[in-house]
Amino acid sequence: GAGVSQSPSNKVTEKGKDVELRCDPISGHTALYWYRQSLGQGLEFLIYFQGNSAPDKSGLPSDRFSAERTGGSVSTLTIQRTQQEDSAVYLCASSYTPGVYEQYFGPGTRLTVT
Amino acid sequence: KNQVEQSPQSLIILEGKNCTLQCNYTVSPFSNLRWYKQDTGRGPVSLTIMTFSENTKSNGRYTATLDADTKQSSLHITASQLSDSASYICVVSATNAGNMLTFGGGTRLMVKP
Secondary structure (H helix, E strand, O other), X not given: OOOOEEEOOEEXXXXXXXEEEEEEOOOOOOEEEEEEEOOOOOEEXXXXXXXXXXXXXXXXXXXXXXXEEHHXXXXXXXXXXXXXXXXXXXXXXXXXXXXXXXXXXXXXXEEEEO | OOOEEEEOOXXXXXXXXXXXXXXXXXXXXXXXXXXXXXXXXOOOEEEEEEEOOOOEEEEXXXXXXXXXXXXXXXXXXXXXXXXXXXXXXXXXXXXXXXXXXXXXXXXXXXXXX
């Protein structure tokens, strides 16, 4: 079946502009996660959605970052007033339920802020 | 603070040889530990998931071990192949953090012919 998809695959934007990154999780998966992987760094947790519960936003690095998940499916990560340090690969993952269930990762969106 | 540390940071081995990657963690309370393989430019792909009660789990030529007492895990790769060249990431989940994952920095493995 279809895996997690993300768009765009690459995004180049100017400093100060807003960007939106999209994630389509696997159908039926209730949990959705956003991560960031900066060059040469490990993966960093950003935000977690579970069903209709309030999201866990504890990993968001600043108030310029926000995310929403509409209808319990597609999610959008928005970065306002982008900075050069926002340049990274943004990965989305979904799982059937949280916990031990496997998280399936999308291919990521490579964001470059010039 | 929850942390996951991996060693070595990088490793070069010859095709056909075995290798072992290490992971130490301080995540508490522990829920599960996962090993992922990440090819360059791709998202991570799961190799194994282990809960507290599991000591070892295999997936083909990959065998992961877990010692929950010492908070250590290892990933052993047998008879390495060129396609094993990738980053291997140890990820630990805590039960009280919305199952948020704490990622290690990864071990970059290069298998040479």
